[in-house]
Amino acid sequence: QVQLVQSGAEVKKPGVSVKVSCKASGYTFTNYGINWVRQAPGQGLEWMGWISAYNGNTDYAQKLQGRVSMTTDTSTSTAYMELRSLRSDDTAVYYCARSYRRVAFDIWGQGTMVTVSS
């Protein structure tokens, strides 16, 4: 079945980086894009950016420009999201979600909790 499986929870100190993975299965990885969406505790959803699994093109949310990088490894059908210079307000559940063109996020990963605390 089509699914996205994310890496496990992380605890990080302020100022360091975190890298979350998202492994796709059940579909042709390069036919879709991968989006990253985060949700702070008790809060709503925030789009972080998108990467084309076909050619690696990216589009990042203005708020995160310069701190976020998204990459893919087509040999393993895995997408990665790296967030640098972590702050306490980056504490959130991070989701990857598949999209076809700019239509909708139709398949979601299970989420990865990232806690930033000194």
Added chain:
Amino acid sequence: QSVLTQPPSASGTPGQRVTISCSGSSSNIGGNSVNWYQQLPGTAPKLLIYSNYQRPSGVPDRFSGSKSGTSASLAISGLQSEDEADYYCATWDDSLNGWVFGGGTKLTVL
């Protein structure tokens, strides 16, 4: 402060029909399609409605979506206890050049 405005809460009794609104502007809802996501407690969001009114395979026809101008609505008929969840609207914003979400509506089935 979310770009799209949703009521923070909604409620209904089993069997009732409830609607959830989503208000935006010309740079987002006014010029782009709207999607709706359902997030059950402790789980990842799930696509409920896409392109304003389309239902993915497996979504019951009790769920319907509509859009008019710079607003959109999600309607749930024949309300069931398992519909208790958070609901989010989302669309592309041409000014921000990114996807934007509503703040979410917590639906309680009384």
